[in-house]
Amino acid sequence: ETGVTQTPRHLVMGMTNKKSLKCEQHLGHNAMYWYKQSAKKPLELMFVYSLEERVENNSVPSRFSPECPNSSHLFLHLHTLQPEDSALYLCASSQDPTSGRADEQFFGPGTRLTVL
Amino acid sequence: LAKTTQPISMDSYEGQEVNITCSHNNIATNDYITWYQQFPSQGPRFIIQGYKTKVTNEVASLFIPADRKSSTLSLPRVSLSDTAVYYCLVGPAGSNYQLIWGAGTKLIIKP
Numbered sequence: 001e002t003g004v005t006q007t008p009r010h011l012v013m014g015m016t017n018k019k020s021l022k023c024e025q026h027l028g029h030n031a032m033y034w035y036k037q038s039a040k041k042p043l044e045l046m047f048v049y050s051l052e053e054r055v056e057n058n059s060v061p062s063r064f065s066p067e068c069p070n071s072s073h074l075f076l077h078l079h080t081l082q083p084e085d086s087a088l089y090l091c092a093s094s095q096d097p098t099s100g101r102a103d104e105q106f107f108g109p110g111t112r113l114t115v116l
Numbered sequence: 117l118a119k120t121t122q123p124i125s126m127d128s129y130e131g132q133e134v135n136i137t138c139s140h141n142n143i144a145t146n147d148y149i150t151w152y153q154q155f156p157s158q159g160p161r162f163i164i165q166g167y168k169t170k171v172t173n174e175v176a177s178l179f180i181p182a183d184r185k186s187s188t189l190s191l192p193r194v195s196l197s198d199t200a201v202y203y204c205l206v207g208p209a210g211s212n213y214q215l216i217w218g219a220g221t222k223l224i225i226k227p
Contacts, residue, residue, distance in 0.1 A: 004159075033212070043160070043217035056213040090159045094212055103212050104150075107159025 003027040004108035006091050012114045013081065021076040021111045023091030032074040033105065034066060035090040043090070049074065050096060081115045088112055120204045125222040134191045136221050138204030141185050146208045149180060149187045154201045154220070163202075164189065191223075199225045 004025045013019050025032065034046040048056035049068040063085075065077040074091055092105040121139040128134045140149070148167055152160035164171055166178040166187070177190040191198055201220040208214075 031212070042219055045213060045215070045217075048213040088157065092159065103209075104162045104165065105152075105160075105212055107161065110157065110159055112157065 004091060004093055004106050006089075006108040006111050008111060009109065010112045010114075012116065013078070014116050015081060015083070017081075018077070018079040020078065021089055021091075021113075023074040023076075023108055025072055025074075025091075025093040025106070025108075027093055027106060029093040029106070030071055030096045031094045031103075032068060032071070033092040033094075034074065034076050035092065035107075036087050037090060037110070038084075038087040047076075078113075081113075083115050086113055086115045119216065120206055120218055122202075122204050122218065122221045124219065125224070127224050127226060128194055129226050130195055131193055134194050134198070134223060134225075136189045136191075136202055136204075136223065137186055138189070139186045140204070140206045143184050143206055144208065147184075147206050148209060149178065149184075150205045150207075150215075151176070151178065151189050152203045152205065154203065160203060194223075194225050196225050196227065199223060 007022045011019060031050045033048050036044045036046055045058050046060045047066040052068050052071055063080050067075040088110045090110045091108040094103045094105045148165055150165040151163040153163050154160040164173055164176045164178045166180050168180050168184060171178045179188045201222050203217055203220040205215050
């Protein structure tokens with residue numbers, strides 16, 4: 001148990017659907033991240049939140065919309081996705097990315113997303 | 117940010133010591149070296165982190181030479197359950213949002 005949970009674990013959606021991925025961390029961390037991992041590709045950082053403020057958005061298409069209502073919860077809202085968006089979506093948390101030290105990230109198990 | 121280079125894959129046998137080397141020729145003075153492990157369909161898991169010389173914890177050792185242009189992750193007496201992808205990351209303190217994840221090294225342990 002990593003202390004970071006993600007729901008759902010698997011999701012199949014059509015291109016016109018709207019769905020949301022949920023992440024919750026029970027570690028008291030101040031920073032949360034969304035990553036995308038496509039088949040045979042490296043992890044790609046999508047969004048970073050520190051103290052509930054977005055600090056990084058790596059040019060992610062607007063069909064992905066993050067929300068961080070508090071330091072323990074992170075959502076990724078999905079709408080009008082494309083088949084190439086099918087991937088493993090990973091959430092992670094860390095103490096604080098601006099703490100002045102190299103910061104260990106704790107990852108959740110991921111949501112396997114399939115877009116039809 | 118310093119780019120890292122690792123072997124794409126490695127094979128070994130149960131009970132052996134495995135060393136995975138990562139090259140980071142452009143490492144900066146304030147960069148740390150961090151290794152993660154990832155099993156299929158799971159999120160990566162932190163293994164070890166170091167700045168210089170040697171770091172050891174309950175699962176691995178990390179050797180960093182004086183010039184810091186490379187590092188070696190050492191896994192003692194591996195088992196089948198150590199089959200995974202291992203990632204080497206380099207970046208300054210507080211830089212998680214700037215880390216670049218490469219393809220990692222796929223380690224396969226055979227009986």
